[in-house]
């Protein structure tokens with residue numbers, strides 16, 4: 001049996017059936033995978049998840065009755081390989097049919113084999129998508145219809161299409177504990193590295209050897225950290241309200257070792273992640289497990305800058321988490337908005353007069369971003385729009401900014417800076 005197909009199937013099954021996080025399930029698989037299979041398994045797992053809606057639609061065009069469960073998953077893997085990878089057709093058809101033997105059902109094997117043979121005839125130039133324009137875009141780019149309609153409402157059709165059709169640069173962004181140049185990275189680690197808009201961050205092709213003191217962090221997460229770091233006065237107090245796993249808190253402390261950084265998260269196991277990450281990076285943070293929707297009188301007007309990097313729908317980071325498109329529903333958004341606002345509404349009281357409040361998400365919907373901030377400013381006259389300081393980006397000088405991959409070259413994070421005037 002084709003080992004890469006088998007490993008891909010097992011990993012995808014965990015995501016579809018058990019709702020495992022794609023990155024975590026894949027990392028576990030890769031740890032027990034032959035080196036020669038790793039790239040293909042990664043491609044198939046991310047590819048099938050990212051193209052889920054489209055693959056299901058293509059299957060539906062070739063079958064009389066839609067299969068379910070494992071039978072559908074065998075077909076999704078096969079159709080993805082036929083449409084997107086340059087593997088020989090006979091390898092895909094035969095090896096996926098072989099994989100289908102795991103079902104223990106001869107009819108399933110025959111069905112998978114026959115369906116893939118039909119799909120193979122025009123897999124590379126399949127264009128039989130729905131005629132209606134929005135539905136077509138949704139299927140073509142595997143973007144849930146409800147989410148696409150939201151984007152069109154927020155940005156207009158042209159930008160919405162740019163957002164959903166963007167093909168991300170899937171090279172990892174890393175930064176190092178000590179100053180490095182791209183040349184030094186290539187010489188020392190043998191990995192091809194490219195400069196980014198931040199002098200301490202590099203896009204790296206291939207894997208760095210294990211044990212390398214490098215931190216994987218997206219450019220947009222670094223951008224939010226840098227925006228916060230610029231708002232803290234000398235020896236100032238900074239509060240990160242939703243800090244786990246600690247990506248931004250740790251970087252802010254590295255950028256501003258003089259600052260006193262306090263990091264909170266509601267979940268104990270996630271607060272632990274902050275501790276272990278801070279320890280690994282050798283920075284000192286004050287870490288608390290707290291529900292930040294609940295007021296703590298002791299922290300009243302105590303911080304020069306407060307970051308609310310709130311839980312969100314995650315539609316700005318689909319390149320890392322394609323499973324979000326599978327399981328998020330429109331009704332989740334209103335629940336998230338309530339929690340986001342509750343955190344902002346509570347934690348604003350911890351900002352000193354003259355201090356700054358930063359609101360950020362890793363999503364692209366106005367409901368969770370601008371709408372929350374507008375509501376907040378209408379209700380809190382002691383705050384006004386502030387100014388983002390980040391000269392490397394178009395966000396510089398604005399009070400709020402939506403990063404978008406197709407125009408900013410980084411994930412879809414949102415940030416707003418507010419100043420407490422009273």
Ligand SMILES: C[S@@+](CC[C@H](N)C(=O)[O-])C[C@H]1O[C@@H](n2cnc3c(N)ncnc32)[C@H](O)[C@@H]1O
Pocket residue numbers: 221241242243244245246247248249264265266267270290291292293309310311312343
């Ligand atoms: C977007 S993540 C934060 C990412 C983090 N800032 C980083 O850069 O690594 C949101 C976090 O909010 C936490 N959270 C959710 N509800 C919360 C609450 N009521 N109070 C505090 N933290 C909460 C979640 O556990 C999650 O870790």
